[in-house]
Amino acid sequence: DVKVTQSSRYLVKRTGEKVFLECVQDMDHENMFWYRQDPGLGLRLIYFSYDVKMKEKGDIPEGYSVSREKKERFSLILESASTNQTSMYLCASSDSESQRVHFGNGTRLTVT
């Protein structure tokens, strides 16, 4: 069974801090995604990656960057955390054939 692992379940950070959210998948999937989930807004795509070192902006990339140095790992970076980045962050992966997206358990980030 596919496993997508996010390094932290809960994080509390201060405004202005640099924040790293880590995600690892174990199924050799080409595609990896970062979403944020907010009440009433659903899941919104921040960035995705379709191969190592390849990345594409999603719908809300402002204030975020990503890194994919290895196929199994996709990191989301908040360069300077702000309170409006308080949210649930979900990492996901998929392979190009099945279209089925597999999610991690999420990281609930609070920026104070």
Add this chain to the structure above:
Amino acid sequence: EDKVVQSPLSLVVHEGDTVTLNCSYEVTNFRSLLWYKQEKKAPTFLFMLTSSGIEKKSGRLSSILDKKELFSILNITATQTGDSAIYLCAGSSGTYKYIFGTGTRLKVLA
């Protein structure tokens, strides 16, 4: 602009009731419609529908897609408290693009 709209936003029922959740979509180059169940953590996959009119079933859950009218429904019969969750649908457009609805929050009372 691509969009997926789910209704109702929330629903409260009693155990044993049958519920129907709705998902309408406008997705360019539509490939498939996916349903997920989200409890306290990761959304878990329920169904993927690509063909119109073919029902997918898994136990008490079933789903069908209408590609002409651009919608899908998820039915849950004989609901149980364990069905309480947020149900998400997403339209897939190509390999990377998944457009999610805001979800339907279902609460099943004992």
